Amino acid sequence: MNKLLTDFLYMLTQTEISKIEHELQQVPVKKAAVIEALKIVQEERRWVSDENVDDIAALLGMSADEVDSVATFYNLIFRRPVGRHVILVCDSISCWVMGYEDLKQGLMDHLQIRYGQTTADGRFTLLPNACLGCCDHAPALMVDNDLYQDITPVMIKDILAKYK
Amino acid sequence: MIETPLTGNIKPGVSLDIKAYEAAGGYQGLRKALQQMTPPEVTTLVKESNLRGRGGAGFSTGMKWSFVPMNVEGPKYLICNADEMEPGTFKDRWLLEGNPHQLLEGMIISAYAIQATTSFVFLRWAYKKAAQEIRRAIAEAHAAGYLGQNILGTGFHLDMHLHTGVGRYMCGEETALLNSLEGKRAVPRAKPPFPQISGLFGKPTIVNNVETLCFIPHIVNKGAAWFQSLSRTGDGGTKIYGVSGRVNKPGAWELPMGVTMRELIEEHAGGMQHGYNFRGALPGGASTDFLTTAHMDVPMDFTSVAAAGSRLGTGTMVVLDDHTCPVGFVHNLEHFFAQESCGFCTPCREGLPWTEKILYALERGEGTEADLEQLDLHTRLLGPGNTFCALAPGAMEPLQSALKYFREDFEQHVHEKKCPYGNYTH
Numbered sequence: 001m002n003k004l005l006t007d008f009l010y011m012l013t014q015t016e017i018s019k020i021e022h023e024l025q026q027v028p029v030k031k032a033a034v035i036e037a038l039k040i041v042q043e044e045r046r047w048v049s050d051e052n053v054d055d056i057a058a059l060l061g062m063s064a065d066e067v068d069s070v071a072t073f074y075n076l077i078f079r080r081p082v083g084r085h086v087i088l089v090c091d092s093i094s095c096w097v098m099g100y101e102d103l104k105q106g107l108m109d110h111l112q113i114r115y116g117q118t119t120a121d122g123r124f125t126l127l128p129n130a131c132l133g134c135c136d137h138a139p140a141l142m143v144d145n146d147l148y149q150d151i152t153p154v155m156i157k158d159i160l161a162k163y164k
Numbered sequence: 165m166i167e168t169p170l171t172g173n174i175k176p177g178v179s180l181d182i183k184a185y186e187a188a189g190g191y192q193g194l195r196k197a198l199q200q201m202t203p204p205e206v207t208t209l210v211k212e213s214n215l216r217g218r219g220g221a222g223f224s225t226g227m228k229w230s231f232v233p234m235n236v237e238g239p240k241y242l243i244c245n246a247d248e249m250e251p252g253t254f255k256d257r258w259l260l261e262g263n264p265h266q267l268l269e270g271m272i273i274s275a276y277a278i279q280a281t282t283s284f285v286f287l288r289w290a291y292k293k294a295a296q297e298i299r300r301a302i303a304e305a306h307a308a309g310y311l312g313q314n315i316l317g318t319g320f321h322l323d324m325h326l327h328t329g330v331g332r333y334m335c336g337e338e339t340a341l342l343n344s345l346e347g348k349r350a351v352p353r354a355k356p357p358f359p360q361i362s363g364l365f366g367k368p369t370i371v372n373n374v375e376t377l378c379f380i381p382h383i384v385n386k387g388a389a390w391f392q393s394l395s396r397t398g399d400g401g402t403k404i405y406g407v408s409g410r411v412n413k414p415g416a417w418e419l420p421m422g423v424t425m426r427e428l429i430e431e432h433a434g435g436m437q438h439g440y441n442f443r444g445a446l447p448g449g450a451s452t453d454f455l456t457t458a459h460m461d462v463p464m465d466f467t468s469v470a471a472a473g474s475r476l477g478t479g480t481m482v483v484l485d486d487h488t489c490p491v492g493f494v495h496n497l498e499h500f501f502a503q504e505s506c507g508f509c510t511p512c513r514e515g516l517p518w519t520e521k522i523l524y525a526l527e528r529g530e531g532t533e534a535d536l537e538q539l540d541l542h543t544r545l546l547g548p549g550n551t552f553c554a555l556a557p558g559a560m561e562p563l564q565s566a567l568k569y570f571r572e573d574f575e576q577h578v579h580e581k582k583c584p585y586g587n588y589t590h
Contacts, residue, residue, distance in 0.1 A: 026325070027347075028365055034347040035330060073349040073506075075331035076289055088290075092251035093450055093482050094408040096496045130333060130500055131251040131450075132290050135408035135480070136415045145292045 012055045016040055020059055030060045034070050038077050047078040075129075082125040083118040085163040088142045091128040094135035099152070103139045104128075106153030110160070124160070167394055168402060169382040170375070171418040174262030179297045182304040185265040191310060193381030197273045198318045201384070203234070206277035210380065212388035214400040218255075219245055219336070219373030220448065220477045221554075222399075222466040231360035232278045232368045241369040242275040242283040243345070244377055247329055247336040249288055250449035251500055252482035255404040255416050256374035260287070260294035263378075264301035268324070270377035272310060273384055275322050278370055283324045286341055289331060298326050333504035337553050338371040340506065351508040352553035375404055396422035399465040403476075407433040409483030410440040416480065422463040425455060428481060440485040444569060448477020450497050451558025453565035454484070474565070489585035490570035491577055494563050495523035501559035512556035515546045519563065526574065529582035536574055539567060 023036040057064040137149030211226025248256040339353035363369020406416035412434030444454040453474035469476040502516035543564035546556040
């Protein structure tokens, strides 16, 4: 990495930059690493800011708009701040048949937020998500990387208590 | 005893490591293919087995491979589509988590058949355990000499990478998947050129589903006739079937291709839950037409389900019961499709949200007779040939069949000005 470019970058850490540079070695054209770069930044910061988009664009030789067009296409790249934990509730067909509406209402009542919102203490963000692929154990949800299956509204409190 | 080549070795909660996999005969197919067969011989064998793609479209796998030009310079790619995101589908998760080496062996043999030197597993983000197991399996296979340079001393070379996605159903469409791997928005590409000629980075590329690739080692080991003999019908092999919804024992099972819906629901899924009656089912995920009680004895293979007016799709069935509103059911599906439309072509981008809004209006008791005509019209305007890819036509399959089989429910919503089932809380 040349000095000039490093100085130009707003705020990516050296760790993020080295991880992105490692990804760049795996692909035939720089642009192909953009999704990996977004994932790397989000892993460190939980979301991707405008400044992060600019930095990724500079590293990959893309325009910021081009990076943003990719970032906003994929539903699991967050372009707004999220809470310490993200709850993804499966809203697809098998879960809907098996009690999704009650589960959703239970979560909203418990957290006192609606979809797309974050609790006032910054602990949870609540989002709907397409089929999680465990339809034989519906309804299901994920909290961060953890999958919970066969959920009823009464289980919500205990599940969420694990996440501080 | 039913033969279950794909899942027979999988134990609940355990992922086979390389030792256990080899002890069960694993990587013998790879040895045979690389040491005793030419690449075209592998392709011919797969073609003869009549293996049809298990991702939903059911295209002949050997035929697909045979379109790859073999005498061109430069890289070729083999990609496993593990972006399992069709609502109601949970079959590949079983194979990915339970026996990752079976998939790797299938991928290495398939890469050999088309002479690819780089391969990718495109895995959906939600499958965290699968990602862990595949990473481990790739490392083990490298260490054992099944991946990398000079595999089994034959001079064949293959690298394998795991790519975990960041969402979007569109990534399962093979050309959109290629765009996503190239770091672009996952919008579909025009065909032709087909990926077999110009795929990833413009190079010849094969994209196959997880279940499809997992069959390859077994076909190489035991032959095309054996594979055919597993099936009850003309479409070869076993199939992983699944049932979800209000049945007693929802689950997935590897069964001979061509079992009936009745066997799946009554025997394997333990019948309907007490107090619930069967009204219909989507036989293979969200984008397949409903089948009803009249179709209980249709063999669940590609050909017979198509003849019954639907598609086998992914083979994982979602059941509609008599306490669940068919209009609400279809509204849920169209909400999904409208949300997942990539927005690239107009009929899909505009038409799907419109159908979703009409269905929601019906559920709220605000629907009219003219709305039903609009829905009928949309099933034609968003049907095959009018959109860039298969997303919108797929979205219209459950809607058109619901309008046909459950018409009285739609009309009841209009006449009573409410949902008679009261399914929604919002």
